[in-house]
Amino acid sequence: MEKLRIKLEKWVNGGFCITHHEGHAVFVEGGIPGETVDINLYKTGTKEWFGTVSEVIEPAVSRIPSDCPVFLECGGCSYRHITYQDEIQIKKTLLEAMFSEWKGKLEVVTGLANEYRNNVQWQSNGKEIGYFSKKSHRIVNESQFVCKTIDKRLLWAEIPLGIKKSVTKQKSIQLRLSSKSVVNYERDQTEISIFNTKLKVPERGFFQINRFLLEPWLEKIKSLLPDSAQILELFCGCGTIGISIREKIASLYGMESHEKSIRYARENAKSNNALQFEYEVSDLYQKHLPKHTAKYPIWVVNPPRAGLSEGIITSASLFSPKQIVYSSCNPSTLRRDVTRLEKLGYRLEYLGLFDFFPRTQHYEVLVSLKK
DSSP, rough: OOOOOOOOOETTTEEEEEEETEEEEEEESSSSSOEEEEEEEEEEEEEEEEEEEEEEEEEOOOOOOOOOOOTSSSSOOTTTTSOOHHHHOOOOOHHHHHHHTTTTTTTTEEOOOOOOBBBEEEEEEEEEEEEEEETTTTTEEHHHHOOSSGGGSSSSGSSSSHHHHHHHHHHEEEEEEEEEEETTTTTTTTEETTTEEEEEEEEOOOOBBBTTTHHHHHHHHHSEEEEEEEEESSOOTTTHHHHHHHGGGEEEEEEEEEEHHHHHHHHHHHHOOOTEEEEEEETTHHHHHHHGGGGEEEEEEEEOOTOOHHHHHHHHHHHSSSSEEEESHHHHHHHHHHHHHTTTEEEEEEEEESSSSSSSOOOEEEEEEEE
């Protein structure tokens, strides 16, 4: 592995600092702008190099000792060497750079920096259990005991004995908090309580991981909607958003590609007396939206990292909804989609950073666009 001594320039997305060397952009993990560091290069392309700090020669004043002995080894966190306050400022600055007209105006919503995760995925090689090391399938088996981000109820010592005995026979195990218990969400459904709402999530079904920010995020979505809203909810999953804020909604039509999630959405709507809600199985990356959805003037969308498809953008052009509330875990594809929607006449009226993933490079962004 090639080593290099270098001075870091500035923060960029992905948890990296960037610098330059011999005509190459060098992206570095574990550093702080202004520091002189030694790095181990793990990828050297024709234009871009990537490396990890191995030793800090001239530390920044803002550097703090990491509270995790496997920081930068397990690949989970990006910012354990700075304070959480500094991390939030970095994320805010990077998002403002993407939406420059919102500098100083975006809302930032945070919770606790540690023990926020309501799920965890560990890997097994038949002998050891832990997380994969960064850029490899080598297991960092100490990480299961020291990980600061997961809820303490998910720590290995608290896992039911039956799961412990079976885990080393599997390649991985996925655990999630369900009511007051821990379940294997690869094979078992999860039960969640939000506000006065009880939801069931199918096995392998998606659910937001931050137990502190879920309700503030839903409250903000609710506040952005008019009373008696008629909603088209795209990528609706098991119905979490719409059903949780159902008192604000007169009617809702939800769409999602995962058949079992739609089945659960229908059951969740029924059990929570949201009888005016309808749901349809649909691959939202394969086609335009059906014509019958044109009657819904407000869209609520929560896509995966790929963002919105061309078909959805085309449907927005054809159906011209009055408002689109869009939550994204990928600021880059969100910026792309907002640009495309602005060309259709939409204007951005709200921008919020919800730090669903403290100590990592990731965060959620919520926007509202209107015509």
